Amino acid sequence: MFVSELGSDETVELKVAMSCQGCVGAVKRVLGKMEGVETFDIDLEKQKVTVKGNVQPEAVLQTVSKTGKATSYWEAAEAPAAAEAPAAAESKPAETVAAA
Numbered sequence: 001m002f003v004s005e006l007g008s009d010e011t012v013e014l015k016v017a018m019s020c021q022g023c024v025g026a027v028k029r030v031l032g033k034m035e036g037v038e039t040f041d042i043d044l045e046k047q048k049v050t051v052k053g054n055v056q057p058e059a060v061l062q063t064v065s066k067t068g069k070a071t072s073y074w075e076a077a078e079a080p081a082a083a084e085a086p087a088a089a090e091s092k093p094a095e096t097v098a099a100a
Contacts, residue, residue: 013050061073
C-alpha cells in the first residue's frame with residue numbers, strides 16, 4: 001500500500017542472534033510475510049540478515065524482532081567494536097568502557 005511510497009529500494013542490514021536453522025526459519029517466515037520485501041539473505045555464521053525492497057528500516061527491525069531474537073542494525077552492532085579499540089584506548093580508560 002503506502003509502504004512502497006515511503007521506502008524506495010532500501011537495503012537494510014541487521015544483526016540477529018541466530019543459533020540454528022530453526023532461528024533462520026523463523027526469520028524467513030516473518031520476512032516472507034512482510035509487505036514490500038523483494039529479497040532477503042540470511043547468513044547464520046555472521047548472524048547477519050540483509051533485506052532489500054520497498055521497506056522502512058525501522059519496520060524491518062520490528063518485524064524481525066517479533067521472532068524473539070535479539071535484533072539490531074548491522075552498522076550499530078559493528079561500529080562500537082571498530083571504534084572502541086583505537087579511539088577508546090586514547091580517549092577513555094579501559095575501566096570506564098567496561099563499566100558502561
